[in-house]
Every structure is written in C-alpha cells, then in structure tokens.
Amino acid sequence: MTGTPQDREPHVLIVDDATIRCEGSWIIPHLTMLNTLLTEIQWPLVRDLVWDVVNIRAMDTGGAIVLYRTMRELRSKGHQVSLEGLRPEFEDLMQFVSSHWDRVHPALPVKEHKQENLKWWVSRHTGHMVNALAFVGEATVHMFRSLRRPSMIRWRALFHSLDRDGYHALPITGLLAFLMGVVIAYQGAEQLRQFGANIFVVDLVGISLFREISPLIVAILIAGRSGSAYAAQIGTMKVTEELDAVRTLGLSPMQLLVLPRVFALVIAVPLLTVYADILGVIGGALVASSQLNVSGVEFVGRFEESVALRHFFIGMGKAPCFAVIIAMVGCYQGFQIRSNVDDVGKRTTIGVVQSIFLVIVFDAVCSIVFSWWNI
Amino acid sequence: MASDTIQHRNPVIEVSHVCTRFGDAVVHDDVNVTIMSGEIFAIAGGNGSGKSTLLREIIGLQAQAEGSIRLFGQDMAELRGQGAQHVYRRLGVMFQQGGLFSSLTLAENVAVPLREHTDVSAELIRDIVAVKIATVELPMDSADKFPSELSGGMRRRAALARAIVMDPELLFLDEPTAGLDPIIAAGFDALVLQLKAVLGLTVVMVTHDLDSLWRIADRVAVLGNGTILGVGTMHELSESSDPIIHEYFHGPRGRAAQSQYEVS
Numbered sequence: 080m081t082g083t084p085q086d087r088e089p090h091v092l093i094v095d096d097a098t099i100r101c102e103g104s105w106i107i108p109h110l111t112m113l114n115t116l117l118t119e120i121q122w123p124l125v126r127d128l129v130w131d132v133v134n135i136r137a138m139d140t141g142g143a144i145v146l147y148r149t150m151r152e153l154r155s156k157g158h159q160v161s162l163e164g165l166r167p168e169f170e171d172l173m174q175f176v177s178s179h180w181d182r183v184h185p186a187l188p189v190k191e192h193k194q195e196n197l198k199w200w201v202s203r204h205t206g207h208m209v210n211a212l213a214f215v216g217e218a219t220v221h222m223f224r225s226l227r228r229p230s231m232i233r234w235r236a237l238f239h240s241l242d243r244d245g246y247h248a249l250p251i252t253g254l255l256a257f258l259m260g261v262v263i264a265y266q267g268a269e270q271l272r273q274f275g276a277n278i279f280v281v282d283l284v285g286i287s288l289f290r291e292i293s294p295l296i297v298a299i300l301i302a303g304r305s306g307s308a309y310a311a312q313i314g315t316m317k318v319t320e321e322l323d324a325v326r327t328l329g330l331s332p333m334q335l336l337v338l339p340r341v342f343a344l345v346i347a348v349p350l351l352t353v354y355a356d357i358l359g360v361i362g363g364a365l366v367a368s369s370q371l372n373v374s375g376v377e378f379v380g381r382f383e384e385s386v387a388l389r390h391f392f393i394g395m396g397k398a399p400c401f402a403v404i405i406a407m408v409g410c411y412q413g414f415q416i417r418s419n420v421d422d423v424g425k426r427t428t429i430g431v432v433q434s435i436f437l438v439i440v441f442d443a444v445c446s447i448v449f450s451w452w453n454i
Numbered sequence: 455m456a457s458d459t460i461q462h463r464n465p466v467i468e469v470s471h472v473c474t475r476f477g478d479a480v481v482h483d484d485v486n487v488t489i490m491s492g493e494i495f496a497i498a499g500g501n502g503s504g505k506s507t508l509l510r511e512i513i514g515l516q517a518q519a520e521g522s523i524r525l526f527g528q529d530m531a532e533l534r535g536q537g538a539q540h541v542y543r544r545l546g547v548m549f550q551q552g553g554l555f556s557s558l559t560l561a562e563n564v565a566v567p568l569r570e571h572t573d574v575s576a577e578l579i580r581d582i583v584a585v586k587i588a589t590v591e592l593p594m595d596s597a598d599k600f601p602s603e604l605s606g607g608m609r610r611r612a613a614l615a616r617a618i619v620m621d622p623e624l625l626f627l628d629e630p631t632a633g634l635d636p637i638i639a640a641g642f643d644a645l646v647l648q649l650k651a652v653l654g655l656t657v658v659m660v661t662h663d664l665d666s667l668w669r670i671a672d673r674v675a676v677l678g679n680g681t682i683l684g685v686g687t688m689h690e691l692s693e694s695s696d697p698i699i700h701e702y703f704h705g706p707r708g709r710a711a712q713s714q715y716e717v718s
Binding site: 108139 | 557
C-alpha cells in the first residue's frame with residue numbers, strides 16, 4: 080500500500096458543477112463502497128470535468144483501477160477529463176495501471192464452453208475405449224511373456240503387494256464374511272421356521288456364500304482397499320515424473336508396476352475367498368444353533384450331503400477373474416492421470432466405481448451362463 | 455543504495471537469535487537480521503544453508519526452536535487466528551513451485567485473495583485480475599488455462615500475480631529465477647524492480663542467482679554454517695574477508711556476474 084494507510088472512508092462529491100472532489104483512502108478494502116458511490120453519481124452534463132484528487136490519502140492498484148475505469152467511461156461519453164492535484168507518489172501508479180489497462184482491453188476472453196455434441200461425445204468415448212483396449216492388450220502380452228520366462232517377474236514387488244493387499248486384508252474380510260453369514264442365516268431363519276424347514280439353513284448359507292457372497296464381498300473390499308491404492312500410487316508416480324524415469328531407464332512400467340499387482344491379486348483374492356467362505360459358514364452355523372436349534376454336528380452333516388463341491392469351485396473360479404478386473408482397472412486409471420494433482424482423486428474414485436461395476440456385471444453374466452449349463 | 459529515496463525507513467522484519475534444529479542437525483544457530491521497509495533484501499547462501507527454512511520461519515509456516523521473529527512489529531508466534539490473518543493480508547508469497555491451485559484457472563487463481571478477503575464485485579475483480587496478469591506480462595489468452603497447461607516460467611509469473619493482487623506491503627519470493635532461462639530471469643528482475651518502484655513494496659527474496667543479486671538486491675544476507683556470515687550491499691560483501699563469502703562471490707560464476715554488472 081502506497082503512502083501511510085490512514086484509513087478514511089472514500090468520498091466522491093460534485094462541487095460547482097464541473098469538479099469532482101475525491102477524498103479518503105482509495106484502497107482495496109473500500110472498493111465496493113467506491114464502486115457504488117461512482118455508479119450512483121449523476122454526472123454533470125458539462126463537457127469539461129475536473130477530478131480534484133488532492134485529498135486522496137491512500138491509493139493502491141485497486142483504487143487506481145477504479146479511478147482509471149471511471150475516467151475512461153466518462154471520456155467515452157464525450158467528456159474531457161483531467162486530474163488535478165494527484166500526489167506524486169500516486170502518479171506512477173496511475174501511469175502503471177493505465178499502461179497495463181490498454182493491453183488488457185478488450186477485457187478477459189469469455190470462457191468458451193466445449194460443444195458437447197454427439198460427435199464430440201462419441202469420439203471421446205471411443206477414444207477411451209481404444210485406450211483401455213490397448214492397455215489390456217499390452218498387459219496381456221506382457222503377462223504371457225512373463226509366464227514363459229518367470230525370471231522376468233518382479234518377485235519383490237509381487238510379494239510386497241501380496242503382503243499389503245492380501246495378508247493385511249485378512250481381518251476386515253474375515254469380519255465382514257462372518258457378519259454376512261450371520262445376516263443370511265438370520266434372514267432365512269424367520270422364513271424357514273414357518274415351514275419347519277430349519278435344517279435348510281445349511282443349504283441357504285453354504286450355497287449362497289460359496290457361489291456368490293464370499294467372492295463378491297472380497298472383490299468389493301479389495302476394489303476399495305487396493306484398486307484405489309493402485310490408481311493413486313501409479314498416478315502419483317506419473318505426477319512426480321517417476322513413470323517417465325522408469326521408461327527412460329529402459330524399464331517397462333507394465334513389467335515393473337502392473338504385472339506384480341495383477342499377479343498378487345490373482346493369488347490373494349482366491350485365498351481370501353476361501354477364508355471368507357470358512358468364516359461366513361461359521362457365522363451361519365452360530366445363528367443356526369442359537370435361533371433354529373440346528374446343532375453344529377447336524378450342520379456339518381447336512382453340509383456334506385447338500386452343498387455340492389461345484390458351488391465352491393464356481394466361487395473360486397470367479398475370484399481370480401475379479402482380481403484381474405480390479406487390478407487392471409486400478410492400474411489403468413492410474414496411467415490415465417495427467418500431471419495434475421486434482422486428477423489423482425478423480426481417477427481413484429472412477430477406478431473403484433468402475434471395478435465394482437465390472438465385477439458385478441461379470442458376476443451376473445456368469446450366473447446366466449451357469450444357469451444355461453444347469454450347474 | 456536506495457536509502458536516500460525512502461522517507462520512513464522502519465524495520466518490517468526483525469529476526470533475533472533464531473535457532474533451528476531438525477533432530478540433531480543444527481540449521482540455524484543464532485541468526486539475526488533486520489529488514490527495513492522499501493528495500494529489496496536477498497537471502498543468499500549455498501544449498502542446505504537454511505535459506506528457505508529461514509523464509510518459511512519468517513512467513514510463519516514453520517516454527518523456530520528458539521528466538522523471535524517479528525513482522526510489522528508483531529511476534530508471529532504470539533499471534534493466533536485473527537491476528538495472524540491480519541498480518542497475512544499484508545504480505546504476498548511466491549513459492550518456488552508456484553503453489554497455484556491446480557483445479558483453478560490462472561485468472562481464478564489470481565482472483566482467490568480478492569474473492570476470499572474482500573466483497574469486491576465480480577466485474578471489478580476481473581478488471582483487477584486482468585491488470586495484474588498484464589503486469590506480470592502474461593498473455594491474456596492464458597487467463598483461462600489451468601496451471602498444468604502453463605510452462606514453468608508462466609507458472610512463476612502467475613504465482614507472482616497472485617502474490618501481488620492485494621497490493622501487499624511485503625513480498626516474499628522463494629528462488630524466483632531458479633530454472634528460468636536468462637532472458638526470462640532478467641525480465642523477472644526488471645519486474646520486481648518496477649513493482650518495488652511503483653507499489654513501494656518491501657521485497658524479501660531467497661536466491662542464489664548471482665546475476666539477480668547484483669542487479670536488484672539492495673542488501674544481501676549470506677547464510678552459512680548456521681549463521682549470518684555477512685550483511686550488506688553486494689559491493690560490501692564482495693570485499694568481505696570471510697572465506698565462505700569470498701568463495702561465493704569470487705568463484706568463476708561470481709566473478710562473471712560481477713564483471714557483467716560493473717560493465718553495464
């Protein structure tokens with residue numbers, strides 16, 4: 080702020096018809112007040128206007144802009160405007176503002192909105208699809224290459240991922256699977272008791288958990304826990320130019336970052352599913368014995384004869400597919416992040432939503448196919 | 455250098471007996487500096503000498519272990535909430551990486567202080583922002599670009615535009631010319647001089663750009679060994695007998711910068 084900030088409210092007065100007397104502090108905190116003062120003024124109709132600014136005590140760029148703007152406006156209406164008594168320290172400032180103003184005019188460009196027409200929409204989405212397909216293709220090529228030559232696999236990264244995304248997910252998946260078993264048994268109990276069909280709680284819990292609930296619960300948890308982390312990790316590496324460094328060092332980001340994560344989840348998700356199966360059934364059995372008088376021994380006996388092994392294998396078959404979907408979507412979204420911190424959050428969210436969506440779509444397709452085959 | 459033109463020279467920043475430690479590492483051991491209003495004060499020193507740390511402590515982003523730092527006569531450590539807010543409105547900071555908000559366009563970034571701290575109308579904000587963008591010599595068509603779409607030099611200028619949008623009394627520049635090409639760096643120096651002349655700013659800058667030290671700094675403090683090795687104009691410092699300062703100014707680059715300055 081130029082000069083001593085003696086903070087006085089600004090005033091604009093019209094004296095003897097042709098003189099505009101300005102007073103007070105023309106500084107940013109008073110700009111709104113100044114602006115209303117200036118817009119409410121009835122400008123004299125004489126041609127020559129004199130601005131008496133000797134009493135302006137303080138002025139900053141904001142004040143100078145308002146003054147200059149008003150003077151320009153008056154000039155454009157055909158007035159002759161002159162400044163009188165401007166303090167020397169403000170002269171530079173006025174000069175400074177006027178010289179820059181002329182470069183600014185016509186003011187800032189108005190934002191153009193992208194035309195969201197059909198063509199643009201289609202080209203954008205086909206672009207995304209082509210990108211995604213290219214990513215899947217590249218990953219598949221690399222996957223087969225590493226399977227042929229296991230020495231290419233980054234074992235350290237794989238085991239690290241296995242530990243973080245598999246082992247550390249045990250408590251939460253276990254707890255949730257147990258609770259799912261409890262919930263299913265409770266919901267079934269009420270209905271089954273009406274028909275005296277208590278023992279069928281075993282079929283209900285066993286089949287639904289093995290075929291659907293366990294793999295889905297694990298997949299959804301892993302999508303939230305690890306899929307999002309993959310997107311954020313790879314995205315942050317892109318922002319910090321680590322990905323570029325990887326490429327220029329002659330390494331492949333696919334080999335280094337994507338495959339270990341995909342392999343780790345392909346191993347971890349089925350194992351977690353088995354674990355979830357066991358805990359879910361224990362939950363169901365507890366409710367069965369407390370609510371339906373089905374003892375543990377009866378439960379196990381019925382389990383052996385009614386829950387066919389194929390249900391277990393169907394669930395276990397889906398688990399690695401879910402794992403591939405989650406890992407690929409997470410990594411793909413990570414690579415889509417441009418060098419922009421804002422993108423990290425956005426892409427992470429998209430990654431989780433997309434992977435859960437794809438997991439459920441895949442699951443639905445499986446159900447339809449299996450019902451055709453009667454298994 | 456500029457002391458004759460400044461009418462009321464009073465201390466704006468007083469750093470006294472500041473010590474800073476990170477674990478066992480001692481960064482500052484009894485640092486004392488007084489920065490007067492209206493001067494361009496540079497903090498120089500080698501890598502790791504604690505220049506940026508000192509700057510962060512002055513701005514109040516980091517707490518020193520001992521000693522006091524007063525801005526406009528107020529101890530930042532004692533100010534809480536509203537008081538600190540009030541001090542922050544009187545200063546502008548340009549961070550090394552710019553610190554621009556990546557979700558806002560350049561014009562929106564520059565407008566943030568006005569929008570948050572004043573009730574100025576949107577139309578007037580646009581005019582002020584446009585003048586500030588012109589001041590830092592950015593093209594008007596970059597106003598609607600996001601920081602990620604700007605080059606490093608443009609981002610630096612945009613950050614400067616945001617720092618000066620409220621006409622602060624005190625402007626902090628962290629390595630303003632690092633990583634800029636010589637032409638743009640020289641332009642930046644000229645810009646700082648012009649801002650100081652027109653707006654009457656006090657400028658505190660951290661730099662090890664010897665060219666810009668010679669060209670624009672009124673006084674320079676050289677940090678080293680955890681303390682201030684010397685304070686003065688560049689001429690005074692270039693005649694200093696301190697071995698580190700001597701090394702700093704009389705290395706090959708230092709001499710080149712000096713000779714260039716003295717010829718011109």
